[in-house]
Amino acid sequence: MRFIIKHASCGGERVGNLTGFAKMKTAVIETPTAALLTQGGSVVHLTVDVLSKVFTSPHLLWVPLSNSARLEIGVKAQGEGIAKFAGLQGHVTCATLHNASEMTPPGHFEANFVPMWTKNGKKMITADRYMDIMEIYTPDILLAIADSHITLNEGQKRISKSVERSRVLLDTCVNRYVNSKRLQDCALIGVITGTGINEKCDHCIKHLLTHKEHLNGVALSGMTDGSEESLKIEKDKLETIFKSISESIPSELVKFIEGCWTPDIIMTAIQYGWDVFDGSYPSKLTNAGQALALNFDVDKNCDELCLLDLNDVRYKEDFRPILEGCECHTCKKHTRAYIQHLLNTREMLSTVLLSIHNLHHFDQMFVHARRHIASSTFDVYKLHIVKQYERYKQQVPIESDSEKDKDTVQTAKKICVSNDVLENVSIFK
Amino acid sequence: MGSKSQALLFHIQAECKTTRSRAGLIKLPHYSVKTPVFMPVGTQGTMKGLLPEQLEELGCEIILGNTYHLGNRPGTEVLEKIGGLHKFMSWNRALLTDSGGFQMVSLLKLAEITEEGVKFRSPYDDTEIMLTPEKSIEIQNCIGADIIMQLDDVVQTTFQDYDRIKEATERTSRWLDRCLKAHKRPSEQSIFPIVQGLLNKELREKSARDHMTKNVNGFAIGGLSGGESKDQFWPMVSLSTGILDKHRPRYLMGVGLAIDLVVCVALGVDMFDCVFPTRTARFGCALTNKGQLNLKQKKYETDLNPIDNECTCSTCKNYTRAYLHCIVTVETVACHLISVHNIAYQMRLMKTMRENIEKGTFPQFVKTFVNELYSDGNVPSWVLESLNSVGINIR
Numbered sequence: 045m046r047f048i049i050k051h052a053s054c055g056g057e058r059v060g061n062l063t064g065f066a067k068m069k070t071a072v073i074e075t076p077t078a079a080l081l082t083q084g085g086s087v088v089h090l091t092v093d094v095l096s097k098v099f100t101s102p103h104l105l106w107v108p109l110s111n112s113a114r115l116e117i118g119v120k121a122q123g124e125g126i127a128k129f130a131g132l133q134g135h136v137t138c139a140t141l142h143n144a145s146e147m148t149p150p151g152h153f154e155a156n157f158v159p160m161w162t163k164n165g166k167k168m169i170t171a172d173r174y175m176d177i178m179e180i181y182t183p184d185i186l187l188a189i190a191d192s193h194i195t196l197n198e199g200q201k202r203i204s205k206s207v208e209r210s211r212v213l214l215d216t217c218v219n220r221y222v223n224s225k226r227l228q229d230c231a232l233i234g235v236i237t238g239t240g241i242n243e244k245c246d247h248c249i250k251h252l253l254t255h256k257e258h259l260n261g262v263a264l265s266g267m268t269d270g271s272e273e274s275l276k277i278e279k280d281k282l283e284t285i286f287k288s289i290s291e292s293i294p295s296e297l298v299k300f301i302e303g304c305w306t307p308d309i310i311m312t313a314i315q316y317g318w319d320v321f322d323g324s325y326p327s328k329l330t331n332a333g334q335a336l337a338l339n340f341d342v343d344k345n346c347d348e349l350c351l352l353d354l355n356d357v358r359y360k361e362d363f364r365p366i367l368e369g370c371e372c373h374t375c376k377k378h379t380r381a382y383i384q385h386l387l388n389t390r391e392m393l394s395t396v397l398l399s400i401h402n403l404h405h406f407d408q409m410f411v412h413a414r415r416h417i418a419s420s421t422f423d424v425y426k427l428h429i430v431k432q433y434e435r436y437k438q439q440v441p442i443e444s445d446s447e448k449d450k451d452t453v454q455t456a457k458k459i460c461v462s463n464d465v466l467e468n469v470s471i472f473k
Numbered sequence: 474m475g476s477k478s479q480a481l482l483f484h485i486q487a488e489c490k491t492t493r494s495r496a497g498l499i500k501l502p503h504y505s506v507k508t509p510v511f512m513p514v515g516t517q518g519t520m521k522g523l524l525p526e527q528l529e530e531l532g533c534e535i536i537l538g539n540t541y542h543l544g545n546r547p548g549t550e551v552l553e554k555i556g557g558l559h560k561f562m563s564w565n566r567a568l569l570t571d572s573g574g575f576q577m578v579s580l581l582k583l584a585e586i587t588e589e590g591v592k593f594r595s596p597y598d599d600t601e602i603m604l605t606p607e608k609s610i611e612i613q614n615c616i617g618a619d620i621i622m623q624l625d626d627v628v629q630t631t632f633q634d635y636d637r638i639k640e641a642t643e644r645t646s647r648w649l650d651r652c653l654k655a656h657k658r659p660s661e662q663s664i665f666p667i668v669q670g671l672l673n674k675e676l677r678e679k680s681a682r683d684h685m686t687k688n689v690n691g692f693a694i695g696g697l698s699g700g701e702s703k704d705q706f707w708p709m710v711s712l713s714t715g716i717l718d719k720h721r722p723r724y725l726m727g728v729g730l731a732i733d734l735v736v737c738v739a740l741g742v743d744m745f746d747c748v749f750p751t752r753t754a755r756f757g758c759a760l761t762n763k764g765q766l767n768l769k770q771k772k773y774e775t776d777l778n779p780i781d782n783e784c785t786c787s788t789c790k791n792y793t794r795a796y797l798h799c800i801v802t803v804e805t806v807a808c809h810l811i812s813v814h815n816i817a818y819q820m821r822l823m824k825t826m827r828e829n830i831e832k833g834t835f836p837q838f839v840k841t842f843v844n845e846l847y848s849d850g851n852v853p854s855w856v857l858e859s860l861n862s863v864g865i866n867i868r
């Protein structure tokens with residue numbers, strides 16, 4: 045894989061191309077971009093047939109091992125990698141251990157093992173086992189395994205452990221990567237953790253850079269454990285993190301950020317030169333019955349809410365599309381009233397229609413960002429998006445989030461407890 | 474006798490010289506439907522996560538909606554405001570709605586049937602509701618399907634009490650008159666009467682003959698496929714198609730298993746509906762000419778074949794059994810993928826029958842089909858007997 049920077053402003057934001065993928069020679073992924081989150085190998089809720097109605101060009105797929113581990117036997121039998129096995133060979137894959145936006149309960153750790161939460165409970169996995177699977181999956185891009193699923197506010201001890209453990213894990217990954225024939229066309233990405241404590245984070249980055257010749261990029265992690273609570277970080281603090289870490293990374297490396305960040309935060313990250321985001325945000329909206337409806341025209345003052353909750357009965361007789369003027373299949377053919385009906389009757393088409401719109405619209409947010417960066421007007425665009433999102437936050441107090449969090453934690457704990465009892469935490473063999 | 478109004482025109486394009494099967498075209502206000510036809514069931518104005526566009530690509534020409542469910546949600550007010558179910562769900566081809574009576578009796582234990590209608594408690598707000606023939610047609614007029622069903626007095630197929638069956642059969646005829654009288658859109662929608670009489674020969678014959686005297690564009694055969702044996706089932710279908718006018722389409726309700734479709738097309742049925750192909754998809758069950766595959770089974774773990782090598786659906790083009798095995802009953806996508814294949818299977822089966830009727834090779838097709846399905850040679854006796862009754866000797 046090659047990363048070519050096409051335009052970089054003095055402020056930090058930049059547009060680039062990811063190219064040179066061995067399996068998809070003609071594929072060009074323009075950055076900044078968001079990947080499409082997959083689950084069990086498929087883009088969440090969408091068959092390849094429907095996905096082709098949303099995107100006609102190759103896109104970046106985010107493939108967490110935690111939700112796709114059961115595909116291993118089949119991928120191995122076929123021998124052509126995860127994308128082909130999941131019917132998505134027209135796209136580019138980026139594999140990682142976790143979906144960073146998934147809540148995982150705190151658990152115990154063992155030397156050399158990283159916990160991985162699957163639908164069947166917690167599995168302990170080693171770096172070698174992770175790389176064994178990656179040799180079978182043969183993704184185009186591979187995030188090194190790390191112990192980084194922690195919040196900014198973790199205690200010093202936990203953060204130190206996270207950095208130390210991730211150092212050892214990366215060494216194994218690099219060693220395996222360098223000696224692997226099957227992974228020679230795959231790009232390796234180092235994972236930054238310890239983000240909560242400057243000094244620890246610096247250690248982590250310094251170590252990453254000692255392996256620079258083998259790395260195509262870095263991924264910023266160690267900021268969230270997937271909970272809503274952990275995503276609530278003061279703006280200034282976030283800006284400092286995005287800025288200082290970005291500046292300490294050589295510009296030729298492509299910069300990833302993991303986590304379910306909202307559009308306003310994504311804009312800030314782009315401003316400091318971050319290039320690739322995982323696609324968990326639109327999936328989260330879809331699963332909640334919500335639709336993103338940002339206005340991208342910076343000359344237009346927009347007082348509509350930029351997020352619609354289509355569960356709301358107010359849309360029962362609203363025969364407008366989700367977003368007037370949106371070019372997606374859902375908006376061209378279907379109404380808010382129909383989607384409200386599908387949600388109300390718990391019909392599966394609701395998540396299909398919402399996925400189509402949310403993925404298209406979220407992608408458009410990046411298309412417009414790239415255009416503005418190229419024409420040096422990104423600061424105007426950023427302000428335009430941030431304003432809309434902040435107005436939404438003011439009008440719709442995110443009151444129930446912490447309540448929801450408690451529920452999720454409790455469910456997650458329950459799942460884990462029951463599985464611990466049943467399986468006594470199995471080692472992923 | 475031809476069709477009675479512009480809401481439905483039926484042309485028979487080819488007839489089998491041996492069996493009662495025929496290939497035809499039903500011209501409906503929203504679409505011209507080629508018969509014999511299988512109609513997938515989209516209960517609440519949607520089909521198991523598939524886009525209307527995908528249904529078109531699969532070759533679906535007419536689909537079903539449920540009056541009872543749609544009348545509750547989104548409700549007639551919403552449907553009226555947007556101008557019917559076609560617009561609400563963005564489906565431009567033909568639609569058929571049931572009367573709501575079957576749901577009421579099968580879903581609601583407390584339903585009470587009187588001459589006036591079906592009385593029941595709403596599962597939504599516990600109020601007492603009376604569904605009369607007039608009310609059913611009023612809702613169906615509002616939904617706006619091309620073909621609508623009369624409200625019939627539904628009795629469990631295996632019910633034994635002669636007096637009750639007789640009452641239900643006769644009441645169904647009386648309710649038909651009330652439905653026809655209440656019908657407000659006869660130039661856009663056709664009411665099909667439902668032949669009742671369960672498994673009683675005399676009653677079923679009388680029901681069919683009664684309906685024949687009415688000014689209607691087609692007929693439905695009801696009260697079957699409800700737990701009776703196949704030996705009881707097929708003679709009732711045969712009896713009904715034997716009486717019903719051959720110039721109007723005949724619709725056998727709730728039948729959709731491949732072998733049943735083949736036999737009943739041979740017996741002269743034109744239209745079918747069934748929830749089975751899409752319902753079974755949820756459990757990982759895929760349909761093929763050799764029978765059903767349960768993709769959850771471990772033997773598919775490393776099976777790199779598509780569900781069916783001969784199928785051209787997007788699922789068979791893009792996915793292996795091994796991949797589907799990994800995701801069935803876990804990811805919603807699996808349900809969509811197998812639904813696509815299962816609907817494609819039903820459509821292909823109907824198309825193949827149609828083509829063979831047109832070419833005059835339907836009996837040979839039936840023999841090949843039966844022998845492939847029962848490759849061990851154990852063809853059920855009801856299949857042999859029913860096909861024999863229309864001149865096909867499998868052995």
Ligand SMILES: [Zn+2]
Nearest residue numbers: 215251254255
């Ligand atoms: Zn090292």
Ligand SMILES: [Zn+2]
Nearest residue numbers: 370372375401
């Ligand atoms: Zn849209």
Ligand SMILES: [Zn+2]
Nearest residue numbers: 784786789814
């Ligand atoms: Zn297929």
